[in-house]
Amino acid sequence: MAVYIVLLGPPGAGKGTQAKVISEKIKLPHISSGELFRENLKAQTELGKLVQGYIKRGELVPDEITIGMVKERLEREDCKEGALLDGFPRTRAQAEALAQMLAQKGETVDAVPYIAVPPKVLIERLSGRWSCRAQGHVYHEVYNPSKIRGVCDVDGSDLYQREDDRAETVENRINIYFEQTSSLIDYYRSRNLLLEVDGTKPIEEVSREIFLSLEKVV
Ligand code: ADP
Ligand code: ADP
Numbered sequence: 001m002a003v004y005i006v007l008l009g010p011p012g013a014g015k016g017t018q019a020k021v022i023s024e025k026i027k028l029p030h031i032s033s034g035e036l037f038r039e040n041l042k043a044q045t046e047l048g049k050l051v052q053g054y055i056k057r058g059e060l061v062p063d064e065i066t067i068g069m070v071k072e073r074l075e076r077e078d079c080k081e082g083a084l085l086d087g088f089p090r091t092r093a094q095a096e097a098l099a100q101m102l103a104q105k106g107e108t109v110d111a112v113p114y115i116a117v118p119p120k121v122l123i124e125r126l127s128g129r130w131s132c133r134a135q136g137h138v139y140h141e142v143y144n145p146s147k148i149r150g151v152c153d154v155d156g157s158d159l160y161q162r163e164d165d166r167a168e169t170v171e172n173r174i175n176i177y178f179e180q181t182s183s184l185i186d187y188y189r190s191r192n193l194l195l196e197v198d199g200t201k202p203i204e205e206v207s208r209e210i211f212l213s214l215e216k217v218v
Helices: 015-026 033-042 046-057 063-074 092-103 119-127 167-181 183-189 203-214
Strands: 003-007 030-032 082-086 112-116 129-132 138-140 194-198
Touching (some): 015 082, 015 112, 015 203, 033 063, 046 063, 063 092, 092 183, 167 183, 183 194, 194 203
Parallel strands (some): 003 112, 112 194
Antiparallel strands (some): 129 138
C-alpha cells in the first residue's frame, strides 16, 4: 500500500518547511501545488500563462486546472509509493477529486497533519519569508535565516521574496483560506484523519509533533 499524507494549514503556517523535513525522513516525494505553478510560471508554459493572474492576485487557481496538474504529477513513477501533498487540496472539490483519483488505485489519504497558526502570526511569517529560486527551500529573515544572506544553504541558489508575499496580497490569501480552504479541517476531521499540531512552536518542535502524530501511518 502506498502512503498519502496531506499537509493542511493557512498560507505561512509552515507546510513547505515541514514538508521538506518529513519527505526526506519518510522518503516520499514532496508535491507542492504552489511550487508546480511557480515552475510553470518560470518556464512560461501555457499552464503558467493561464494561472499567473490568479497567483499574482493571491486568488485560488480554478479547480479544474489545479486538479489536472496535480493528477498528472501523482501519476509519475516517483509517486508509486505515495506522496506528501502540500497546498493541495484547497477546496472541497479538490479534496473530493483527490479521494476519487486515489480510489481508482485502491488507495486513500492516510493522514492529514493540520498546522494551526493564528492570522496575526501568518502575516509576520509571510512578510519575512525568503524562498530559493532553484528548489523552493524556505527561510525567514528572523526565525530561520540562511547562513549567508540571500543564498540558499542547501543548493547555493539566490533567495528572493515572492511577489504574492507582499502585504496587500497576503491579506487576500489569508481571507481566501478562511473562505475556501478552512472547511477542509472539518472534512478531514469527520473522516478521522486530522492530526492537529501547534504551528506557533519553533520549527524543530513542530516537526517532532508531526512525526509523533504520523507514527501510526508510516
Ligand atoms: P507555508 O508553506 O505553509 O506557506 P512556509 O513553510 O513557507 O509556509 O513558512 C512560512 C514562513 O514562516 C517561512 O519564512 C518559514 O521560514 C517560517 N516558518 C515556518 N515554520 C515556522 C515556525 N514554526 N516558527 C517560525 N517561523 C516559521
Ligand atoms: P503558501 O505557501 O503561501 O501556502 P502556495 O505556494 O501553496 O502558497 O501557493 C501559491 C499560490 O498558488 C496560491 O496563492 C494560489 O494562487 C496558487 N495555488 C497553490 N495551490 C493551489 C490549489 N490547491 N488550488 C488553487 N490554487 C492554488
